[in-house]
Amino acid sequence: MAIKVGLRAKLFILSSLFLLLPWFAYQFVIEMESFLKSGQQQTLLGTTSGIAAALHERSSLFNTDINNNEGIKQGHDLYVYNLEQPMILDGEKNDWQSIINFKNHYPTQSTALTDSTTKGNNPVQFEQTLGKHNGYLYALFEVENPYPLIRNADSPQLNKADHLIIAMSSPQGELKRYIVSVTSDGWFNAYRYPENSLYTTQRHREKSIQGIWKTTSTGYNIELRFPLNLLGNKLGFQLNTRSNINSNNIDQQIMTSNLLDVKRLGSVLIPSPEIKNLLQAMSHTSSRLWVVDKFQRVIANTGDIHQAKGIWPDSLNDIEQSKQEDSLWLTIQKQFLSPIYELFLDKPDPSFTDIKENPTRLNDALITQALSGYSATQWRSSQDDKASILSAAQPIFVNGQVVGAVLAEETNHGLLSLRNETLEKLFNVLFTVLIVVGILLFGFMSTVVKRIRHLRDQSEAMLDQNGRLTGHFLASKQQDEIGDLSRSMEDMIKRLGQYHQYVEQLSARLSHELRTPVAIVRSSLENLAALPSDSQQQKYVIRSQQGIQRLNKILTNMSEASRIEQSLSHLDKQNIDLNELIKGCIQGYQMIYPNNVFTEDASSTSILIEADPDFIVQLLDKLVHNAVEFSPQEQAISFSIQVQQQHAILNIENKGPLLVEGTQQDLFQSMVSIRPEAHQHNAHLGLGLYIAKMICDYHDADLRIANNPDLTGVTVTITFPIIQHKP
Amino acid sequence: MKRIAIIEDDLAIRENYRDVMIRHGYQVDGYQDREQAIQAFTIQLPDLAIIDVGLGHEYDGGFLLCQQLRQLSATIPIIFLTARDNDFDTISGLRLGADDYLSKEIGLEHLMVRISALFRRANLHESIPATEDSVVVRGALVIDNDKMQVSWNSTLLDVTITEFWIIHALANKPSMVRSRQQLMSEANMLVDDNTITSHIKRIRKKFIQIDANFDEIKAIYGMGYRWDVTTESVR
Secondary structure, eight states, X not given: OOOOOOHHHHHHHHHGGGGHHHHHHHHHHHHHHHHHHHHHHHHHHHHHHHHHHHHTTOGGXXXXXXXXXXXXXXXXXXXXXXXXXXXXXXSOSGGGGGGGGGOEEEOOOOOBSSXXXXXXXXXXXXXXXXXXXXXXXXXXXXXXXXXXXXXXXXXXXXXXXXXXXXXXXXXXXXXXXXXXXXXXXXXXXXXXXXXXXXXXTSOOEEEXXXXXXXXXXXXXXXXXXXXXXXXOSBEEEEEEEOSOTTSOOOOEEEESSOSSOTTTSOBEEOOOHHHHXXXXXXXXXXXXXXXXXXXXXXXXXEOOTTTOOOSOOOOTHHHHHHHOTTOHHHHHIIIIIHHHHHHHSOOOOTTOOOOOSOTTBOOSHHHHHHHTTOOEEEEEEOTTSSSEEEEEEEEEEETTEEEEEEEEEEESHHHHHHHHHHHHHHHXXXXXXXXXXXXXXXXXXXXXXXXXXXHHHXXXXXXXTTSOBOSOOOXXXXXXXHHHHHHHHHHHHHHHHHHHHHHHTHHHHHHHHHHHHHHHHHHHHHHHHHSOOOHHHHHHHHHHHHHXXXXXXXXXXXXXXXXXXXXXXXXXXXXXXXXXXXXXXXXXXXXXXXXXXXXXEOOSOEEEEEEOHHHHHHHHHHXXXXXXXXXXXXXXXXXXXXXXXXXXXXXXXXXXXXXXXXXXXXXXXXXXXXXXXXXXXXXXXXXXXXXXXXXXXXXXXXXXEEEOTTSXXXXXXXXXXXXXXXX | OOEEEEEOSOHHHXXXXXXXXXXXXXXXXXXXXXXXXXXXXXXXXXXXXXXXSSBTTBTTHHHHHHHHHHHHOSSSOEEEEESOOXXXXXXXXXXTTOSEEEETTSOHHHHHHHHHHHHHHHXXXXXXXXXXXXXEEETTEEEETTTTEEEETTEEEOOOHHHHHHHXXXXXXXXXXXXXXXXXXXXXXXXXXHHHHHHHHHHHHHHHHHOTTOOOEEXXXXXXXXXXXXXXXXX
């Protein structure tokens, strides 16, 4: 089945190609985005290299003397967290909340101080937390010791009860050791630990180390502090307690590292306030910055990743939007466009989370690469995959050695916002243009289609069923191709009409033109006949006169059609009873054609039609004349009238030769006669049915001629509109 | 001797007609265009004029001539004899005051009958009252055969010779259907059915102008026409 595709549909399909424009725009912006991404990478790398430049060759900021290749171990090497709040020494852990998660756990150690074979039945363990605030290092020990051994107030030996040994390297690198041993809960000062534990009775109180010992339900808490200037870069703790609840021997020790040897003492890292200050000065770069030492421990960090959108300018829309809150365009954008854009644009989601598992050590591949001396960048997703984060790392050199690295991180949110904003603006413009252009094109096409349709309807209405021209063609005044077409069609129809008229009036003109010469011949013959002549001459004169008479009849017939048409133009219509008229006519025909039989199948009803009876009679005359000519003499010519709704249908049927299929409508044309040779005895010009058709047309009646259903003859059917029907 | 003027641009027809008329004992003057004819008419009027409508280059020269001739004389019989036989021209010609409008198809004998009838009518116009024999009365209709006049309700009808013959043929035998063929031969012409229909229509109109209720001429469909007397006799 052929699908009819109109011009409008075709245009619609073609113009849908314009929808590729937004796609191209999208691709372009995406391409642009990847450019900008690499630009952002370079910028971030520049940031890190700037910070690194500020940190190069400042050995004082980095612990350059820790050089063990073993790296660092959790618990063995200590990290001092920054405490934001002022601390109260009270043995409680409430003010440690901010860093309580970073405490180190030290389980019961099997190694006994003495070579005791008895297995200890006093499992002791403790948790230690380190922080600094305002130039002091704070330490909290939560000791789980169900059977603590507290020194008697009068016992001189500090190491004969539960005690804590603090070992550190001084800023000069010497090993310093202190001991905390109390006789009861409450304030204490540490004592310097003598060279040998045997001299523990000699007490040298170290007042700068002070703290609180507090007994708890499971053991005791020790909270202490000492000024940071005591501390070098190594620190260790050791808790000594009894292993057997039945003995009073202090033979169980739990230590963070070996306190006896300064080289084996665990290192301590205190985040450098200087570097932090430096970073904070750099934090205007709107990146999250980290500085790590060569063990990937965080020395300093600053910035919030949620604010780190990169260097892109903030959306300009914020300003514009505040200006025109209620504008229509904004409403449209909010109501309709934004939801569409959100379907395919990644919106920056500020709710992402990206928390480092261990904020003291950054051990990702990027840092490793930086620590091996090369700068590096990478894109990665945030932990919850909601944001893409760009990281750049740059090594820091001191004396040609990598001592640390700077890490900067930014989200792609700035870029994303910029891209989305660009795309939205682009789409807004594109869609507006597309809609406007679409509407214009559609409107234009509609008028074109409308005009073409109008032209088609007009040209279809020009010709009636029989191919006769009806009415006038009104040409378009538009000065374009369709207008041209319309005008040339008008011209064509005009010329066709002229030709048509010429053909239709040909017989009338011909008869008119012939009439004068015929009159000459005729009058001459009549004059000749009046002259005295012999019988021989007379014979030819009479023959000539017969011939001229026939010629005259032909001429009369030829002009009859045009004369009837003229009379038809001032038609005198009146209400007549079709039934009665036909009955009268049949009587007349029976008299005129006595050799033929006329039958009538009509009810005695009155069927009123509006018509000029003279013309209807002429119409019937023509049809009956035809029927008589074709009908064999013994066969009846039957009339029948039926009423169907508002129409009276008159059938005149005669037996006889059939019509050739396809010629029915041609018969109504002027001067078309389709008769078998046998019937061409008389002057037949084929005007009879043409006149009949003409009369029917003037009476709004429909005339058809066809072979009858059983193919024994021909039926002429006339359908009149009736005005009244009385049974 | 009656003088007939024939105005016809075709020499052969003019001469042929002339010959016939001369043979019938008329004096005939032939003119080929309007100027010649009108010049001659201003000097002396003919007794009857036969005019062709198309005269040379003048398409309606005959009509113009008829108008001018009528101005010269209100009573002179004028016959249009033309090849233009459509209704429009017929009506135009008769309106201009012509006594008859004939097609060139008409036979010469028929033409001569008409001419003599016209002369008869013209001669008897102002003469003695009609004799009883020559008058036919059918209700309100009175036909004077001598003067070739028709009156309805004592009002004289202005009819052409053809119309007179048709009325006479119908009314002479009232209540009898006359077919178109019969009417044609009575009216001394050979035309098509439609022309008869046109004549009947014009006759009806002329009666209706006098009497709006005139309904004496009945069309018998398929056969012809019939004169029905429905009115009281005027005499």
